[in-house]
Amino acid sequence: MPTNEELKKIASQVRRDIIRMVHQCQSGHPGGSLGCTDYMVALYFHVLHHNLPFSMEGKGEDMFFLSNGHISPVWYSVLSRSGYFPTAELGTFRKLNSRLQGHPTTHEGLPGVRVASGSLGQGMSVAIGAAMAKKMDNDAGLIYVLTGDGELDEGQVWEAMMSAAHHKVDNMIVTVDWNGQQIDGATKDVMSLGDLDAKWKSFGWMVLHMNGNVMQEVLDTLAQAKALTGKGQPVVILMKTEMGSGVDFMMGSHHWHGVAPNDEQKDKALAQLEETLGDY
DSSP states (O other): OOOHHHHHHHHHHHHHHHHHHHHHHTOSOHHHHHHTHHHHHHIIIIIOOOOSSOOSSOTTSOEEEESSGGGHHHHHHHHHHTTSSOGGGGGGTTOTTOSOOSSOOSTTOOTTOOSOOOSTTOHHHHHHHHHHHHHHTTOOOOEEEEEETGGGGSHHHHHHHHHHHHTTOOSEEEEEEEOSEETTEEHHHHSOOOOHHHHHHHTTOEEEEEETTOHHHHHHHHHHHHHHTTSSSOEEEEEEOOTTTTSGGGTTOGGGGSOOOOHHHHHHHHTTSOOOSOOO
C-alpha cells in the first residue's frame, strides 16, 4: 500500500494528467478536478477495496459513485493510473467515439464507471440503492460517493439525505467537495448553503470535517468515517478544498470551473507539477 509521500507523488502525476487532458481538447473542468485529486488518489490507492478485472455488480468489494460528473478528468486519470485501462487512452478525452466522454457514461463500457453522471443531484440516490442492495446481500462492502457543494442546490440531494437516514443506510460514506465555488460564482452568492454541518446533522447524518488538500488528513478522516459505519446512521464528510489546488493561478476562483488552459497556461501549470509516473 502506498505511503503518504508516495500518494502525494501519484497526486502530482494525476494533476498533470488533468491539465494535459483538458488542454488538448480545449474543453473540460480542471478546477474541481484539481481540488479533488488528493481525495481521489487516497480513495483509489489506499482506502477503496476494489478488484480488477472490473465488475459492474461490485459484489464483495467497495463501490464508488461520482455524482458531480463534470470532474471526470480526475476520475479518468485515477482509474487509469490504478490499472482499469491503459493510460494512453487518456489522450482520447472528449474526442468523438472515445470512452472518456466529458461526463462519465456507461454505454461505452469504460471500466470503473457504473452509472452515468453529470446531471447533478442524482448520484447519492443511485448510491443509496447500491448500499441497500449490499445490505440485502449481506455484502460487507462499503459505498463511497463524491458530490459537489454547488450540487447541493439540487432538491433531489436533500430527498436522498432524508431517505438514507430513514432507511438507516449506514454502509455509505458521502463526501461533499466544499470548495465554495460553482460555475456562476461563489456558492454564497449563487445560493447560500447556510450551516451545512447543522443541516446534515438535522437530517440524521453523522458529520465529519476535513481539509481535502492535505493527504494525511484525508487518509485519517476516511479511516474515521469507515469506523463510524454500521452504527445505524449514514456518514458524510464535509471536505474543504481549494478549486484548482496545485496550480497557483487556478486556485480559489470559479473562473477555472469549466475553462481549458491555453498553451502558455498549460506550460505554466505543468512547471508546478512534478512528473512522477510518466506522462501518458
